Amino acid sequence: MIKWLEYRNSNSKDIVKRSEGESVRILGWVSSKRVHKDKIFLSIRDRYGYLQIVATPEESSDNIFNLAKTIPVESAIAAEGIVKHDPRAPNGVELRLKDLIVISKADIWPVTKSALKSPELMYDKRHLTIRGPRSRAILLIRSGVIKAAMEYFEKNDYVLINAPTFITSAVEGGATLFKLKYFDDYAYLTQSSQFYEEAAICVFEKVYVIQPSFRAEKSRTRRHLTEFWHIEAEAAFADHDDIMKVEEELVSYMLNYLNEHYSGEIKTVKKSGIKIYEPPFPRISYDEALEILHSKGVEMEWGEDFGADEERVLSMQFDTPFFVYGYPASTRSFYHMNDPDRPEVTLSSDLMAPDGYGEITSGGQRIHDYNELYNKIISFGLDPSQYEWYLEIRKYGMPPHAGFGLGVERFMRWILELPHIRDATLFPRTPSRVYP
RNA sequence: GCCGGGGUAGCUCAGAAGGUAGAGCGCCGGGCUGUUAACCCGGUGGUCGCCGGUUCGAGUCCGGCCCCCGGCGCCA
Known part of the structure; x- marks a missing residue:
């Protein structure tokens, strides 16, 4: 040998x-x-x-x-x-x-010139097509995205934790969980590590996770995966404004890091390179966003959530990422904290990419008071017994806190202007693909 | 789940009006100035998504089914 x-x-x-x-x-x-x-x-x-x-x-x-x-x-x-x-x-x-x-010695290579035009074939043979120069560059950049995020969090004293993949109750509330057999019982695949982070901040103050989340949504779009990598962070004693600052700093840090260390790979994927954005990013309230939409002739009532069309119209008004904050409580999950000065809206925000690439992060301040959370679970028509441990954290010194989640593949699709989110993954999982 | 588009050679596609199929790429053979997904010549290659119906005859018309793609809803 x-x-x-x-x-x-x-x-x-x-x-x-x-x-x-x-x-x-x-x-x-x-x-x-x-x-x-x-x-x-x-x-x-x-x-x-x-x-x-x-x-x-x-x-x-x-x-x-x-x-x-x-x-x-x-x-x-x-x-x-x-x-x-x-x-x-x-x-x-x-x-x-x-x-x-x-x-x-290799067999005759099945990836021909014309095969490059066939997404179905390219992804059926993904185990081979990743060897192409474009996939190679994208996947290298992806490793840079993860490294950049870790570097940012480590520099800011966040502790890396790992959360479970098997869970029993939903973070968001229901129908989008993958259900699977767990011995004589059932379990679900996690759709966010947020609840586990909230438990962990009472020992580490600032934590982050980088791991997959799962959504059983039959979303046939170029910005959805059933399995995506989630960068999530949670910070104790932080409020909603504090966490928006973390989000924009992180995004900016990642962009600069990639530009510095991956310029060759970036050029292979996108000749013009990536755009760098420095904080602070513009912030507009839900109410202001609604006014903009009305002035553009979009018919929509206060309290409704923005659809894809609305997001597109909004993002045309900006050439940088921007926050939309202060969403009505009816449009957000139960754990979001209501604004004490204006209870009908939440202390939450989404970071939107310009040019219609959609939501990149979503975050906000969580309810830290036991009774407030309990009552909100009831008012959402949910069963408090399903959230027993999550509620119990609030009985033992839970300070005000806030956090957010960022989709790795969405972030990459945006900065590299990829035609489909699956291009940002090694082996994508979508409603119609779990192979190879 | 809803709406739209599509399934013809290994791959990308052409085939308005029914008469058992074509091109480019690939592959094989030959040629060839330093090529960059090389180029040129010749050859190879198809139960036209599946099932049933109409017809002398169906890729082409009718009915049912399956699969794929995109948009919406939902979200990162």
């Missing part, structure tokens, strides 16, 4: 710094191939990117030249060659092939 990691002494990134004529060994996959009579171009992909290998009859033996000619794309290979700096090569540098070893 050959120790491949010891065989390798360079890669697609390192080779740029190597001097002309040096002999190096690399590992990777043949991402594409162009065969001429006396010249073969192989594009090799490794962890760091792409590298061109050129084979000619003069520099390679007949066996190696023929191997390069016939090797199927996406075969895993080891190659040795001479470094040549050449402006005609994609990165200004290439490898003149001396030796080629097929570590694992």
Whole structure:
């Protein structure tokens, strides 16, 4: 057995710094191939990117030249060659092939030029199509999104916690939970870690989670997944204004982080790059939003929630992300705290992306008083016994607190202007897809 | 759940008026100036989503069903 990691002494990134004529060994996959009579171009992909290998009859033996000619794309290979700096090569540098070893030969690659136009095929073969340059770039950026969020929270003394996936009661209230067998009983998949965060803030003050949430909504749109990654945070002693500041700082921090560390990948996905927004973001009240809509001829009564059309009209008024706050209590879940100065509205807000990309975050101040929460559960027609532990936290020193949730894939779809939210995930889950 | 669009070669699609199907890409063979999802020539390739009906004859007309895509509702 050959120790491949010891065989390798360079890669697609390192080779740029190597001097002309040096002999190096690399590992990777043949991402594409162009065969001429006396010249073969192989594009090799490794962890760091792409590298061109050129084979000619003069520099390679007949066996190696023929191997390069016939090797199927996406075969895993080891190659040795001479470094040549050449402006005609994609990165200004290439490898003149001396030796080629097929570590694992590939079958005929099923992803053809026209297959790229077939979303269904692309996602049926997602285990293969993720190797494409665009998917590769998006998924690298995704790892940057998670890293940026963690870095922001760690710098601000938040504690990372992990919440359960199996739960027994709904955060939002009902029909959108996935139900599954749990031994002799039933359990559900979580749709938010918020309640668990609220328990945890009484020991850590500030907590965050980054994990999947599940929604059993048959939403046939380009901004819904049944399984999405949720960045959620909760802070004790914080009020609604405090948490909006956290949200805009986080979003801005992530944008700057990505711009700094992932500019190459971003360019692959979106030539113009991402836009950077600095806090504070504009804030408009629900009432002001309603006025704007009325002035644009949208018919809507106070107390109704905004639909997709309304959100679109609103977002046209801004070229930055913006908050809409002060939603009527009837439009928000039971745990939202009502404004003491104006009980018909809640201390809550949504952060909307510009250009019609929709809600990016949703948050607000939670009810910390036991009786207030109990009465609101009743008034929403819900059963307090379903929320026993959640209520009980309020009996043991629950301070005012606030929190929010951000959808990772929605955030990515917005900043990268992806045509569909599934493009932001490795293996998307939608109402019609749980495979592969 | 509601509304709209669509299922024809491995893939993307064309096929108004019923007469057992075409192109491009892929694949195979050959050619080829440093190619970037290379290009050129030739070849290969289809129970026209499924079931039933009308008809001498159905991809094309009628009925039922299944699946996919998008929008809405709901939300991140």
